[in-house]
Amino acid sequence: MTDRALDIAFWNYDRTRALSDGRVKIDGVAARFHTERIVPLIFEGMIRRRAYDVSELGLTYFLRTFADGPSPFLAIPVFPNRAFRHSAIYVSEASGIRRPEDLVDRTIGELALYGHDAGVMPKGILSDEFGFKPERSRWIVGGIDFPMAPIDFVPQPHPAEVRVTMAPAGTDLGAALEAGEIDALISADVPRCVLEGSPKVRRLFPDYEAVERDYYRRTGIFPIMHTVVVARELAEREPEVVRAVYKGFCDAKSATTEELTQGITFNNAALMVPWLTGLLGRNRALLGDDWWPYGIARNWAALDAVLRYHHEQGLTKRRLAIEDVFVPYLLNA
Structure with missing residues (x-):
C-alpha cells in the first residue's frame, strides 16, 4: 500500500x-x-x-x-x-512605569498585529491579576529591528473602544521605546535595545523568571x-x-527530551550552555519530567x-x- x-x-x-x-x-x-x-x-x-x-x-x-x-x-x-510571557513586556525608563498599574493612559507598541500570540497572554494575565484594561491605553502596531512584511492575511479586529493605529512602514518600535516615543512594548521577539543592554529600557518585571515560575505554581499554565x-x-x-x-x-x-535527560549524566557537554544541567533539574522539579x-x-x-x-x-x-x-x-x- x-x-x-x-x-x-x-x-x-x-x-x-x-x-x-x-x-x-x-x-x-x-x-x-x-x-x-x-x-x-x-x-x-x-x-x-x-x-x-x-x-x-x-x-x-x-x-x-x-x-x-x-x-x-x-x-x-x-x-x-x-513561552512564559511576563518577560515580553518592555518599558521605557523615561515613562516612569514601575508597576503594571502604571500602564494606564500610556502608548504601548505591539509587534506585528494587535493581539499577536505573545500579546494575548500578557494582556490577559495583566487583566486577571492587575485589573489592566486595554481600552485605557493607546496601541501602535508595527515591526522591530528585522525585516518583516505586514500581516495582511488574517482579520485584525479590535474592540471599537480600543485605540489602535498602525506604525508607518519601516518604524522600529524597539528604537521608539528606547527614544521614549512610546511608553511600553509587548513583543514576542526581544528588541535590539534590550539585547544590547540600553539603560533607557527594561522589562516591566525585571526578575521575570521568578515571576513566571510563581505564575506556573499558582495556575498550572505554561x-x-x-x-x-x-x-x-x-x-x-x-x-x-x-x-x-x-x-x-x-x-x-x-527523542529530544530523551537526549537532554540522558545528557544530564555527562553534564550536557554536547551543548554549549553553561549550567544547563542545573536548569533542566529546576525545570523538571517544577514542570515535571515531561516539561x-x-x-x-x-x-x-x-x-x-x-x-x-x-x-x-x-x-x-x-x-x-x-x-x-x-x-x-x-x-x-
Whole structure:
C-alpha cells in the first residue's frame, strides 16, 4: 500500500527536528517537510495559499480563521512553540512605569498585529491579576529591528473602544521605546535595545523568571503560542493519517527530551550552555519530567485561558471552546 503523501511545515525547533532529519518516521506517511526564514511566513503559506496539508500556526492566527464560521483547519494537540510571557513586556525608563498599574493612559507598541500570540497572554494575565484594561491605553502596531512584511492575511479586529493605529512602514518600535516615543512594548521577539543592554529600557518585571515560575505554581499554565493544524477535510476523511501525524510529532519531541535527560549524566557537554544541567533539574522539579507536554489533558488550563483571552480582547466574536478547534478524536490524547 502506498504511503500517503503529505506536505508538513514547521520552524526548525529541536522538538521537531527528529522528523525533518528522518530519525522519526510517520507511519504510513510519505512526508515532505518545509520551513521558512521566519515562522509567520509558514502561517501565511497555510492560510493564504493552503500550501501544506499540516502546518504549524500561531494560535491567534488559527483562531482568526473562525471569523466567518468554521475554520478550514482543525488543530492537533501539538504545541511546538510555548513561552512564559511576563518577560515580553518592555518599558521605557523615561515613562516612569514601575508597576503594571502604571500602564494606564500610556502608548504601548505591539509587534506585528494587535493581539499577536505573545500579546494575548500578557494582556490577559495583566487583566486577571492587575485589573489592566486595554481600552485605557493607546496601541501602535508595527515591526522591530528585522525585516518583516505586514500581516495582511488574517482579520485584525479590535474592540471599537480600543485605540489602535498602525506604525508607518519601516518604524522600529524597539528604537521608539528606547527614544521614549512610546511608553511600553509587548513583543514576542526581544528588541535590539534590550539585547544590547540600553539603560533607557527594561522589562516591566525585571526578575521575570521568578515571576513566571510563581505564575506556573499558582495556575498550572505554561502558555501556548503555536499549535499544529491540519486541513479540515483531511481530519474528517483520514483520521488514521492524522493520528499517525500526531504520534510522529510526539515521538520527535520524546527523542529530544530523551537526549537532554540522558545528557544530564555527562553534564550536557554536547551543548554549549553553561549550567544547563542545573536548569533542566529546576525545570523538571517544577514542570515535571515531561516539561513540554502535548495532548489536551495536560494543557487544558493553558488552552482554556488563551481561548478566553482571545474572546475577551475582542479578537473572536464568540468564546470558542477547546472542542471547537481540535480534532475531535484527539480530545482525549
